[in-house]
Amino acid sequence: MKGCLRVVGIGPGAEGLLTPLARRALEEATAVVGYRAYLEMVAGLLAGKTAIPFELGQEVERARKALALAGEGERVVLLSSGDPGIYGMASPALEAWLALAPQHRPPLEVVPGVPALTACAALLGAPLGHDFAVVSLSDLLTPWEVIVRRLEAAAVADFVVVIYNPRSRGRPWQLGEARRILLRYRHPDTPVGVVRRAFRPGQAVAISTLGTLDETTVDMETTLVVGSSRTLARDGVMLTPRGYRQEVEA
Amino acid sequence: MKGCLRVVGIGPGAEGLLTPLARRALEEATAVVGYRAYLEMVAGLLAGKTAIPFELGQEVERARKALALAGEGERVVLLSSGDPGIYGMASPALEAWLALAPQHRPPLEVVPGVPALTACAALLGAPLGHDFAVVSLSDLLTPWEVIVRRLEAAAVADFVVVIYNPRSRGRPWQLGEARRILLRYRHPDTPVGVVRRAFRPGQAVAISTLGTLDETTVDMETTLVVGSSRTLARDGVMLTPRGYRQEVEA
CATH class of the missing domain: 3.40.1010.10 (Tetrapyrrole methylase, N-terminal domain)
Structure with missing residues (x-):
């Protein structure tokens, strides 16, 4: 056999x-x-x-x-x-x-x-409409310095940032640090999609901002989508326009 | 109605x-x-x-x-x-x-x-096993300077880089430029997964390197996965280990 x-x-x-x-x-x-x-x-x-x-x-x-x-x-x-x-x-x-x-x-x-990232994005609208970076905040197997360097780079280059493993009981502080890093480069009004248990019982979808995100609502079953400088949140949807020029010309 | x-x-x-x-x-x-x-x-x-x-x-x-x-x-x-x-x-x-x-x-x-990125990754093995960035090389709606900045940032921070829309008849040079940018930060032996028509008739899967990639084999139906410094190619599979420490300790 x-x-x-x-x-x-x-x-x-x-x-x-x-x-x-x-x-x-x-x-x-x-x-x-x-x-x-x-x-x-x-x-x-x-x-x-x-x-x-x-x-x-x-x-x-x-x-x-x-x-x-x-x-x-x-x-x-x-x-x-x-x-x-x-x-x-x-x-x-x-x-x-x-x-x-x-x-x-x-x-x-x-x-x-x-993947969770497209399931969550679908519930938020179209936050991944342009280039994005995916980062796990778990430092169990990855040195925190590597994670910091990636968050910095993603912020500088204006990627939408998808955050996996944002926060657990054993790792309560990494998300706050990540926010501080992103806030050095991005406006506090930047939309942040917060999706818990996408397409599962207990699903919860919210749109917050980098400045006002309540970290205590975030757990290991949550995926976050932090907008780029072009991402907007309006009427309950989060949207990153596909084209740069289209928007400039509009 | x-x-x-x-x-x-x-x-x-x-x-x-x-x-x-x-x-x-x-x-x-x-x-x-x-x-x-x-x-x-x-x-x-x-x-x-x-x-x-x-x-x-x-x-x-x-x-x-x-x-x-x-x-x-x-x-x-x-x-x-x-x-x-x-x-x-x-x-x-x-x-x-x-x-x-x-x-x-x-x-x-x-x-x-x-998405194409997970379909292609599955055919290559596990190239997205750690953090990654997704970049389109199409400059039809995005200024080339923005794309360059993202490629630079992704390279500096050691992201695996997934490249959409790498090359078409009307845009033949952008992939070569992207390679030159990535080669400033990453070794020529870095594995590059080249997947054409994933899970469709005419599917083709190959693993090349940043140094030897033949750009003329790449078209609009191809997605590329450029490894991080940790990505290895062996026995026909491309793999980015999930943990940094695990590998260091091995």
């Missing part, structure tokens, strides 16, 4: 945003490995399969377990919410895969998904 | 990556507006609907036409390939929507999709 590993993005968690390719991969799987909460999101598709839940933080363990099962002949799905390539399981899975001797590597495929 | 406008991302074009939400929006539509080639991608879902094809470049016209039809009571879908928020139709549609008097605005919804 020939095993394989598919690293599958299930999107934000809504069935309407689970792609047919991801659904098919789940249907064809014999074993599904994932963070406990993501397994619950696809519980309806797990009947008759071995489901192997893990806790947060155990990304490397999940990748190794999934590879080991594929090596034993299972057709394994390793779950990611959103897209597996964006702060998801594709990177740890491929690191573990490359660490195996070539003859021990099972076939590996990454199935893309709707 | 009450009209509405849905700006719908159909993903890269493969049926397996068309979300159920996008499919449902198309099924419920009475009129579908879009670039001719995108209408062809969903031709199987257009029976009995008014399909209104436009050419490239007519983004503003498409948005206005879609809004006008919604105002006349049609349930309109405005098509985008990939995700409508990323260089897609969400921004021009919302610009046109905000320009209407509030009482003339039809209900508007953005339906997210699998």
Whole structure:
């Protein structure tokens, strides 16, 4: 029996945003490995399969377990919410895969998904209408100086900035620092989209500003979109015009 | 009769990556507006609907036409390939929507999709495993100086850089300039993922380097992913490790 590993993005968690390719991969799987909460999101598709839940933080363990099962002949799905390539399981899975001797590597495929950044953007309007940068504020695996340098660069170059992992109980201060950095280059009135649990039960969408953002409303299930100098917020929508010239000429 | 406008991302074009939400929006539509080639991608879902094809470049016209039809009571879908928020139709549609008097605005919804950047990343491995910046090289609506500033900033801060609209017959030189800028900060051996027509007929995936990239193989249907200083290419996959420390400690 020939095993394989598919690293599958299930999107934000809504069935309407689970792609047919991801659904098919789940249907064809014999074993599904994932963070406990993501397994619950696809519980309806797990009947008759071995489901192997893990806790947060155990990304490397999940990748190794999934590879080991594929090596034993299972057709394994390793779950990611959103897209597996964006702060998801594709990177740890491929690191573990490359660490195996070539003859021990099972076939590996990454199935893309709707990432949090586009799900959140859709609920806000069109904040990513022009160039943007994506930064995680988690300094668990990345030195804070690297994150600061990226925020500075994104601010200087007038990128819209999407912020993942903005704030948790264990990391309460990074978001405040990030705001201070961005405020050195961008007006306090710059719109900030605040989206919690996009397309999931408990979804909350708000548009704040860099100057007035209430950090205590932000948690690990929140994604932030900080506008560029061109981004406007009006009548409940956040919009970054696609063209620079179009606006200048208007 | 009450009209509405849905700006719908159909993903890269493969049926397996068309979300159920996008499919449902198309099924419920009475009129579908879009670039001719995108209408062809969903031709199987257009029976009995008014399909209104436009050419490239007519983004503003498409948005206005879609809004006008919604105002006349049609349930309109405005098509985008990939995700409508990323260089897609969400921004021009919302610009046109905000320009209407509030009482003339039809209900508007953005339906997210699998963007080209995650589709291409999945085919390459895990190149977006850490922070990244997304830049379009099209200077039709954006001054070239703005694009240069963004490329510089992304390079300095060691972002992975995703490049949309890299090269066309009318814009043959911008990619060469972008390469020269990135090469000032990044090693010639930096991996560059070159993905053409991801998940479509004629798909081509290659991994080159910043130093050896053959620009003449790149066209408007190609998306490029330029690695950070941490990105590696090995055994046919491109990988940006998720953690900085993990690698340092290894």
